[in-house]
Amino acid sequence: MIKNRREYLFFYDVTDANPNGDPMDENRPRIDEEVGICFVTDTRLKRVIRDELADMGEEIFIREERKEDGKLKTKEELLDLYNNGDYNEIIRRCIDIRLFGGTFAVGDNAKSFTGPVQFKFGRSLHKVSVKLVKGTTVMPSKEGKGQGTMTDFYIIPYGLFCFYGIANEKAAKDTELKDDDLKKMTEAMWKGIKESTDVISRSKFGHMPRLLIEIIYKENTKTHMGELNRLVSIKKPETLDELAIRDIEEIELDFSKLKKVVEEYKDKIEKIYYAVDKRLKFAEGSEVENIFEGIPLEKFPWLAE
Template structure:
């Protein structure tokens, strides 16, 4: 069933002694706003975790395959679309880019039907073998930490080396030194939007939306690593509009969810150091607040 409502949502998550989103241009240091010191997590990072969760939960089977994933060759997926719509004749030996035509539109629809992330987030699929472009109904902002963060750098030691030459050079000591970056604690907030109009274009359904909410709540539970041992979703607050065009501006709704340090806490080190205030009284007419369980 197609969506008939607009949604705006607030995602609250935290990290303890980890690196939520390293910056490859800064030696993998946690991303931050250089002027304010607030931590940042990109929308791309959050979408990747949603993709990973959906692929794991639904077994990478249509209509829940994942288009953008590790080691994917995107043009190979485009080939599948043309085979799927019975237009192998559009595929030449050198796989030249195709322009326009009903086949491209049919291929785009095939991609939307089979790949969850295409019909959710959209995709540019016009490289190489042309499957068109899709504007996704679900969009996320960068997440920003409530307070400034402090990035810490740690020396780590591996009691092994990679080659015999390294072992001989160390006289049998066999140590490999490395560096690791973490933040002691950070509580982050991201905003998101769901458009019913764009959902109709990609056939993003009510079932897809429920799976997306589930992914936001559980994605960190299945993304553990040495750098992200303790990341958790702490709140998912969804504003549902009766009207497809919306009943209130998104920014006026986002301001109703606030996280502040508790009185007397100078240096937060856990979620318990914050108060989360939800102003759910006197909501604009036609807006309902759905507090998803986390």
Template sequence: MTALTNRYDFALFFTVKDGNPNGDPDAGNLPRMDPETNNGLVTDVALKRKVRNYVNMLERPGYAIFIKEKEPLNKKIAEACEVKELPTFQNTSGKWETKLAKTRSQEDIRLLQEWLCAQYYDIRAFGAVMSTGPNAGQVRGPIQLGFARSVEPIMPLELTITRVTDVDKEEGEMGRKHIVPFGLYVVHGFINAKLAEKTGFSDEDLDLFWTALRDMFDFDRSAARGEMAAQDLVIFKHDSALGNAQAHRLFERIEVFRKSGEDTVPVGDPRSHNWPPARAFSDYEIRVNDTDLPSGVTLLRPW
């Protein structure tokens, strides 16, 4: 498979209903928020985890996942060393000789990265830090995501629940559950074709990424996350590897509107302040100005 040759900038819109899309462990697992605006936040790490979990279900050669829960990374790097017949720098007691590993040549690191990129989809897509243990250096991936942010402020609810935590107790205990009644979030993403050349990220890999963005929430269900769903994907495809326009200028063409009955106003318009709160994606409308697009830029809306 040949590496990607086009740059892409994209915006993914998704909704959450009666769930916690990304709890903050430093705040009692409350939904993450911008304290100045009360807009909800979802980290890039949380979204990439969902993509990884989706791709992992394919169980196809060349589409393994490098970063998994409860799976040490050093063993996978050591496997690459064994395949390439390079030292793992592991002593007889099983510990990694860190000082020796740091002396590994750049050519050997290149060979290890080439093999690891071919085996693991998430390294090809997102990159990885592999300078620990046997030391395979660092790979910068072509796909970069920002934080997702709700288009309007959210109002998290803290609900009291009963739960059973001790099998020797007949009665339950009181607990807390945090939810966002409803929120529409948007995350901006960027795909660098020049970095794709280095990792081998291909058009086939990209097609799988778009599919993962569409379906990842359907395979990430839990009582805590409520109902989450991908709603719209706006893609700006560039004719060249370096791109034909600045990403932020392209994102300015995307506008989100609030709807109530027959009335439609831009999000944040004072006229909508007395409207009922949004409780469905149908309360919004996403518009993209596709007139006079910069030369070499194509608008795609695959869903």
């Protein structure tokens, strides 16, 4: 089980795509209308992680599995695959339950595991606009009577998103979360956004991971910085309106606020792992090496694999 608390900052951007459609609102991107900020649910990020972990050969419990008749298996039927609902067996075999927990309410045999890893909603670091794209299909429908049908879908032209997460060593005791599980999770976050078949679709194509930071605290540290997403911002030319941002190279990440807080906590931090995209730009003094100066810093080992 893990013994060190972790914090995560994960940045990715979206170009001409729908980062997380709302099925209750015509699948439009989710917008905080009062401030014009786009957001992505933690569930969406966890789905990307789960799908990529499955591609990596890991066993996932929250998955789509169909029966011979084509219908999806129920949770009860999935539980039967694990010694008739043996929760210890589920934890042993399923990395997503060890990471994110789960609730199993089947008959009288109910159980709930709090996930050691939790993410806040990802939010764009600038205002975004929503565009409706219209088109036609070549193949007619029955109702079309020989003509192609109209299609439409929603996108945002561009958005840079920031997710904040934490891995709690206390909750890890219940799900037996291991250090190796977290290593696989960070790899799945980065590679899943970039290459997952779940992301590479018409609405999701155009996602790119830009920066991932894992902050590992020293053993027995009972505190952490918290709300790291509120300590980051972007810098842009004064002549560039937020709604007109279209590429990662038009803006810079500003970590000046984060740097001040890191200084207060650096004696509690054991190590930093990170991955950074070569097109990402930092404001002066905000480079990763500068923000975590004096703290052991290393790129994620899986980057070289």
